[in-house]
Amino acid sequence: MTAVPDIEFRGVTKRYGSVTAVSSIDLAVPPSAFVALLGPSGCGKTTCLRMIGGFEQPSEGKVFIRGQDMAGTPPYRRPVNMVFQQYALFPHLDVEDNVAYGLRQARPRLSSREISSRAGEALEMVRLAGYGRRKIHELSGGQQQRVALARALVNKPAVLLLDEPLAALDKKLRTDMQIELQNLQREIGITFVLVTHDQEEALSMSDFVCVMNGGRIVQLGQPSEIYDEPADLFVADFVGKTNLLSGTVAGHTGDLVEVTLADGTVIAARKRTALQQGEAVSVSLRPESFSLGAPESGRFKGIVRNRIFLGSTAEYAIEVQGIGTLLAKADHLIGHGNLFKPGEPVAIGFASGTPLAFPDTKNNGTNQRVDKHVEIIS
Amino acid sequence: MHGSRLRKNLLTAMLLGPATAWLVVFLVLPFIAIAVFSVGERAPEGGYQAAFTFAQYANLPARATAFWNTMVLAPVGALACLLVAYPVAYYLALRAPQRWRLILLALVVIPFWTSLLMRTYAWMYVLGGRGIPALLAYIGFEDVRLINTPGAVLLGIVYGYLPLMILPIYVSLERLDRRLLEASADLGATPLSTFLGVTLKLSLPGVMTGFSLVMILLLGEYLIPTLLGGGKVFFIGNALVDLFLQSRNWPFGSAIAITLVLVSVVVLIAANRISTRVSGARRVDLI
Numbered sequence: 118m119t120a121v122p123d124i125e126f127r128g129v130t131k132r133y134g135s136v137t138a139v140s141s142i143d144l145a146v147p148p149s150a151f152v153a154l155l156g157p158s159g160c161g162k163t164t165c166l167r168m169i170g171g172f173e174q175p176s177e178g179k180v181f182i183r184g185q186d187m188a189g190t191p192p193y194r195r196p197v198n199m200v201f202q203q204y205a206l207f208p209h210l211d212v213e214d215n216v217a218y219g220l221r222q223a224r225p226r227l228s229s230r231e232i233s234s235r236a237g238e239a240l241e242m243v244r245l246a247g248y249g250r251r252k253i254h255e256l257s258g259g260q261q262q263r264v265a266l267a268r269a270l271v272n273k274p275a276v277l278l279l280d281e282p283l284a285a286l287d288k289k290l291r292t293d294m295q296i297e298l299q300n301l302q303r304e305i306g307i308t309f310v311l312v313t314h315d316q317e318e319a320l321s322m323s324d325f326v327c328v329m330n331g332g333r334i335v336q337l338g339q340p341s342e343i344y345d346e347p348a349d350l351f352v353a354d355f356v357g358k359t360n361l362l363s364g365t366v367a368g369h370t371g372d373l374v375e376v377t378l379a380d381g382t383v384i385a386a387r388k389r390t391a392l393q394q395g396e397a398v399s400v401s402l403r404p405e406s407f408s409l410g411a412p413e414s415g416r417f418k419g420i421v422r423n424r425i426f427l428g429s430t431a432e433y434a435i436e437v438q439g440i441g442t443l444l445a446k447a448d449h450l451i452g453h454g455n456l457f458k459p460g461e462p463v464a465i466g467f468a469s470g471t472p473l474a475f476p477d478t479k480n481n482g483t484n485q486r487v488d489k490h491v492e493i494i495s
Numbered sequence: 496m497h498g499s500r501l502r503k504n505l506l507t508a509m510l511l512g513p514a515t516a517w518l519v520v521f522l523v524l525p526f527i528a529i530a531v532f533s534v535g536e537r538a539p540e541g542g543y544q545a546a547f548t549f550a551q552y553a554n555l556p557a558r559a560t561a562f563w564n565t566m567v568l569a570p571v572g573a574l575a576c577l578l579v580a581y582p583v584a585y586y587l588a589l590r591a592p593q594r595w596r597l598i599l600l601a602l603v604v605i606p607f608w609t610s611l612l613m614r615t616y617a618w619m620y621v622l623g624g625r626g627i628p629a630l631l632a633y634i635g636f637e638d639v640r641l642i643n644t645p646g647a648v649l650l651g652i653v654y655g656y657l658p659l660m661i662l663p664i665y666v667s668l669e670r671l672d673r674r675l676l677e678a679s680a681d682l683g684a685t686p687l688s689t690f691l692g693v694t695l696k697l698s699l700p701g702v703m704t705g706f707s708l709v710m711i712l713l714l715g716e717y718l719i720p721t722l723l724g725g726g727k728v729f730f731i732g733n734a735l736v737d738l739f740l741q742s743r744n745w746p747f748g749s750a751i752a753i754t755l756v757l758v759s760v761v762v763l764i765a766a767n768r769i770s771t772r773v774s775g776a777r778r779v780d781l782i
Contacts (some may be wrong), residue, residue: 129507172677197683203672209696209773218692219682272682 122182123148123276123308124169129178131332132162138164139180140332146276146310146325151302153311153319156329157355165279165329166312167211168290171195183275184312194221198269199278203285204261206253212264213249216240232472239271240264242301259290279304279311282316295322316356320344328352350475353401360443361399362475366392374474376400380439382416386472390461400475404432404446406471409457415464419443421457431456506724518742523579526756532749550563553749558728558751561734566758568645568720568730569713572652573660573706579653579661585694587661600665603658607636611655615722618654622647643725651719660705667701668694696773731755746754 124143131139139161141448142166146152154162158479167173168180172191178186181321182196198219206215212428217236220227227235240246253261262282269277282298283291299322319326320340328336328343328351347353354361364376364384373385373438378400386400412418419437433445457463533551538544579744587599606614620626622641631639641647671694677691695702717732726733731751737750 170677170681172680192677192685193685197681199678201674201678201681203674205672205678207675207693209680218679218684222683222685222688269680 120148122146122181123150123183125178125181126165126168126308126345127181128153129165129168129171129175129180131161132176133385137332139168139175142332144327144334146308146336149306149308150325151299151309151311151323152325152327153313153323154327154329155313155316155319155356156313160329161332162312162329163280165200166280166310169195169197169276169310169443170199170278171197182490195269196275197278198272198274200262200265200269200282202280202282204265206261206264206268208253210253212240212245212251212256214235214251214254215253215264216267216271218268218288226264236267237269239267242270243267243314258286259294262286262294266301270301274307276308276310279309281313282314283312283313290302291318298322320356326356328356330355345482346389347473350399350401350477353473354431358404358444360402360404361477362402362472363397363399363441364474366394366396366398366474368394373470374398376432376472378426378440378475380437382440384416385469385473386474387470388474392476393476397477398474401473401475402443402471404444406467407443407445407447408462408466409435409445409447410466414462417443417465419463419465421459421463422459423459424459433457433463435465437465529749529752532746533753535746535749537744540744543745548705551746552754553717554747555750555754558731558734561729561731564715564720564729565716565731568648568652568728569710569716572649572656572713573710575649575653576660576700576709577654577706580657580664581702582655584661584664584668584698584701588665588671589673589694603661607658612718613653615655615719618647621720622650642723643727645724645728647723648720648728652712652713652716656709659708659712663704663708664698664701667698667704671697686771699770699773705767707763707766710762714755714759714762 124144124146126142126144129136129139129142142161144166153167156162158329164173168175169182169187171187171190172195174188187195206408207218210218213233215388216239217232220232220235237246237249240249243266244350245263245267247258248256248260248264253264256264261411262285265282283294286294288477298311299357307324310322313317320343324341324342325337327334328348330351336343336352338346343352344357347356350361355360362378364378367375367383369375370385372387374388375383376386376398377383382474384400386398392398394476408415417435417437417440419435419440422436422442423434430446430448433444435445437443443465486489532543534547534549536544536546536548536550541586583603587596587603591599619642622628624642626641628639628641673699676689676694679693680686684692716730717736719731720728720730724730734751735748738744738751
């Protein structure tokens with residue numbers, strides 16, 4: 118027996134005039150999942166969320182919530198609730214009345230005792246017990262965020278929609294809220310659909326990540342799959358940091374493909390799709406897949422340009438003749454004194470099979486994608 | 496620095512000076528004069544004669560009809576204005592296509608460019624014997640009287656003060672965060688409950704501003720009741736003109752004027768209280 122998906126998109130397309138925001142999306146979200154819709158701005162993720170909430174109607178296709186076709190169902194009749202970007206709390210109501218707002222709309226009417234006890238429970242759940250009579254503008258960003266959560270969850274929705282919920286918080290608070298959201302989802306056991314442009318947020322919180330680009334789903338999978346086995350160049354580049362090295366296909370050995378890089382080095386790489394001899398490719402190498410060593414060993418030889426010490430790890434920007442600047446991440450083993458200094462020569466190695474080659478139509482032989490990191494790092 | 500602070504204060508004084516002088520000469524001093532007049536006596540040949548008596552205030556009931564007409568027609572007129580203005584402001588702020596908005600707003604304001612006197616005269620002809628009543632007679636409704644009735648005055652008031660009501664309401668609705676409306680719908684509120692629970696409440700500051708603005712102006716209204724009410728609907732404004740210019744009873748006129756000011760202040764304070772209590776948001780202040 119397969120469970121009815123909590124959310125299902127069947128061939129959903131959304132057009133605004135001549136602009137296609139979302140194009141023929143099929144997606145099924147299993148019950149009790151934490152799903153992230155991840156992508157750059159304008160990729161259609163928010164439009165998808167708004168179509169679940171009922172604020173937008175698909176131009177084509179259908180959206181189902183728990184097996185029910187939602188065509189023509191207005192937002193106020195849908196069994197979902199949303200945590201809005203910047204929360205959209207009612208400024209004229211205090212915390213408790215904000216949380217109780219949805220309960221007051223219920224028909225048949227709930228008793229005022231039930232309303233206040235459920236609002237109280239919801240506030241307790243987000244650790245805001247005792248804040249009921251506060252005004253919204255008296256709360257900090259993090260507290261407002263939790264009021265928004267309580268206001269949505271108090272209605273016991275089938276699905277909770279979260280639109281960039283952590284974007285307005287500072288980094289420390291964001292990390293705390295990530296854990297809190299994860300715990301909440303497990304506790305309540307309902308499906309959470311999170312929209313974010315922050316790949317770290319998507320990877321760290323969700324069970325499934327749905328990477329979107331240009332109105333389409335490019336990859337759907339568990340966070341580790343998305344990171345380790347990106348479906349294409351876009352995903353490899355967008356999710357996590359990576360080095361993309363331009364090259365051309367020289368030949369095949371077994372499952373691997375031989376790629377000639379700009380400096381003439383040939384490396385063996387895994388591939389996701391069939392590649393033709395002579396085809397332009399980009400090879401993705403994660404910063405942490407490199408091992409740094411004494412100058413005479415390793416695959417590439419380079420010079421350390423920048424070092425960013427991160428405590429447990431250190432990141433290096435290493436200039437390699439003919440390739441560009443590579444970003445490498447190395448564990449910092451305490452007491453070994455193995456930090457390289459800027460200006461020091463270093464050799465870069467990697468296990469064969471870690472590079473991943475993708476067809477790259479924009480590859481014109483230069484390594485601009487690699488050099489991009491320099492801006493980030495310096 | 497001591498010197499720069501002094502210079503700053505001097506600059507502030509210079510900038511505020513003209514307005515302060517203007518208000519003192521044309522508002523505070525006349526107000527004091529009127530207050531002094533109101534406790535005086537009418538000179539035998541008319542005008543003012545120094546005295547200290549509350550006799551003029553005791554005599555206020557003599558103009559009870561004018562007070563009554565004003566106290567009824569001012570709030571009723573403001574309310575009628577509100578009922579007509581709100582849907583217009585709502586449409587302009589929340590429904591009208593963006594590129595039409597400025598044009599439509601201009602259309603609301605443009606009538607203001609002609610004097611109210613001219614426009615009210617126009618209404619005299621529209622409502623008068625050769626206007627709508629003649630048209631009605633043509634299709635069989637004989638002897639319909641429109642001009643010189645309270646209804647005509649009300650119509651004139653709504654027409655004349657509509658823009659003053661529309662603009663503050665438009666401003667408060669325009670500032671309304673649209674996501675609040677979506678949040679309300681998301682939480683299960685029907686469009687009607689969203690309107691009552693969010694839109695209307697958050698636009699109350701604008702409503703109260705418009706309402707008190709129109710109401711205060713109506714308390715002193717003189718032109719519309721004279722032209723469209725034909726002297727039959729007597730307002731405080733008419734009473735004041737009569738007392739100051741015709742019967743030259745300045746002290747009694749002053750007592751009425753002072754009472755009118757006090758009523759206006761009470762109305763303003765009440766409106767302010769109501770809107771801050773209900774909406775909890777900061778006011779949109781135009782007055």
